[in-house]
Amino acid sequence: MFSGPPPSDYFAIFGIEKKLALDVEDLQRRFYANSREWHPDRHARAGAAQLAYAEAASATLNDAWRVLRDPVARAEYVLKGEGFNISEQRGRDVPPELLEEVFDLNMVLEEARNGDAAAKAEVARALAKFERILSEIDSARDGIFVAYDAAPGRDALSELRSLLNRRKYLQNLVRDARAALV
Amino acid sequence: MAYSDKVVDHYNNPRNVGSMDKARTDVGTGMVGAPECGDVMKLQIQVNTETGVIEDAKFKTFGCGSAIASSSLATEWLKGKTVDEALDIKNTDIVNELSLPPVKIHCSVLAEDAIKAAINDYRTKQGAPVAAETVAH
Secondary structure (H helix, E strand, C coil): CCCCCCCCCHHHHHCCCCCCCCCHHHHHHHHHHHHHHCCHHHHCCCCHHHHHHHHHHHHHHHHHHHHHCCHHHHHHHHHHHCCCCHHHCCHHHCCHHHHHHHHHHHHHHHHHHCCCHHHHHHHHHHHHHHHHHHHHHHHHHHHHHHHHHHCCCHHHHHHHHHHHHHHHHHHHHHHHHHHHHC | CCCCHHHHHHHHCCCCECCCCCCCCCEEEEEEEECCCCEEEEEEEEECCCCCEEEEEEEEEECCHHHHHHHHHHHHHHCCCEHHHHCCCCHHHHHHHHCCCHHHHHHHHHHHHHHHHHHHHHHHHCCCCCCCCCCCC
């Protein structure tokens, strides 16, 4: 097993199939087991080739764990591997009605930052609403995960791409709104 | 990242910030957003319905310095142009004028999309056929 470099693919380094819906507890067990097995200290006296393999495998495993444990990062990883790059997308992923609300929230955020108490209350109301939209997006995302794993296809990935774009857009705003309320 | 002097100037002294009554039939409103950064941009034009000349333009952008500068510059360029001439404004013109670096080109794309969206909105209100789809590329 120590001939050639270790797998660079994040799913392969865990010894699992590419899936969007992952059991994170199972992933964690595999992470601990593989980390122990490939810990460089255990291979220090086994020769340069084996030590190099263990070091490379440990590094990839750490990166893979950080990415695959998080559903959004995992989805971005799969999308990137399939050629769905975020920078090729344009504003059409954000529906016009939502844009209006985003704009209005930005307006009250600006007033709230200037110390307007009424605006602050309005930000709190809008924040609750946008957090609800975010959790709806996450449910939809999990639905696409399951559907894609059962029948992988470009349409599902394209839908996932625009869903994640919308999520990213709202997340920045929600972060700003939370900060304004502190 | 270093902004060009022109970007800094538009950022510190944005031209034509404000809004118009979007219910007016001689006003076109374009609202666009960029998923990469969470920017949102509103750009409005007020058109002389007799001559087709854009008499006033306003914007309000929540976003980075380049997005603000791109939309500020766009409103300056729009004023005095006919609606048809305004459609010729390309994001590359904005990139060149502001010396935007490659990572900020999407800000100029956003401004071009906002111009087209505002013109489409105006034309729809005037009952004219809409030329091109706003942000389909």
